Amino acid sequence: MKLFLPGPVSVRKEVLEKFLEPVIGHRSAQASEIQKTISINIQKILGTEHTIITSTSSGTGLMEGAIRSCTKKRALICSLGSFGELWYKLGLENSIETDILRSVSGEATDINKLKELLNKNDFDFVGITHNETSTGIKNDLDEFKDIIAQHSDIIWALDAVSSAGGTPINQDYYGIDIVITSSQKCLGLTPGLSFASISDKAYEKAKTVENRGHYFDFVNLYDFIKDHDFQYPSTPAISNMVSAAYQLDYIVNEEGVENRYKRHLEMSDYFKQWANKYFPVYGNPKYQSPTITAINNTNNIDFNDLNNKLMERDIMISNGYGDLINKTFRVGHMGDYTIEDMKYLTKNIEEVLGL
Structure with a gap:
């Protein structure tokens, strides 16, 4: 089955075969070396020198850890859709005073509204959705750079779950303190791991926050990595890490991150040009994602019938998400797919549709 979903993605055979290797001790020198390799390569993918933590969880876990560990006063979430709403909910469910700046559906964050909110309120944590899988919209980080520089007292965090490894992040250039991503999307890995970069500023802030929880406590995760040679506090999904180390080495040292970004953009451009011949691609073209395309279902296609017929051909795509179910359908062009794969899909x- 070829998964053209907004995640999880199809995984290369060579990566899956790493799960067949014997399980190793998670406190061994070999485990430390594997986790060190992961950290170095995630740094290169995110464009940062900050400390990397690897978590045995989905990205949601580290999103919760970030807002809980680094908010002492009030948090603000810049939401592009359903997963921005999730981060907002995580704040409220952890008894954190949390506000949300919702974009118009299909649009990026309104920078002027963000400026107004920052001037009116005493926020000390801002979470930004970089790439929203429910709408296929990506925030342009260039629009945030000056604001981040002007509010250096705030901890700035980025949800890059569906963008890291598929488009440049350049964390240190933008002055972002925390970047969070997951294994099962652009990185071309199985679900089960998430990664976060943590600046020293975010770490020092977290040390002043009480009741950070335990499993996703950024201070505990950060300290353990520093004190125990890159290892994880509890027993991690070590086989996932072996697989991740192999794939991340391939991304950085064989394909090359710039080549990977170029390939993702080429797939996106091809697919969006094709889609616009038959349906309008959803959202403002200026902010459309290079890793996911949401298509407006203006022809009232029965999505379930379309997907069932595609699955008979060992292909799967995704319905819309949240309020956009049946109003849109979505295709992921991420991971290790190529232009040839996208042409096979179209x-x-x-x-199937007789186009």
């Missing part, structure tokens, strides 16, 4: 959709 050929099959044309045949």
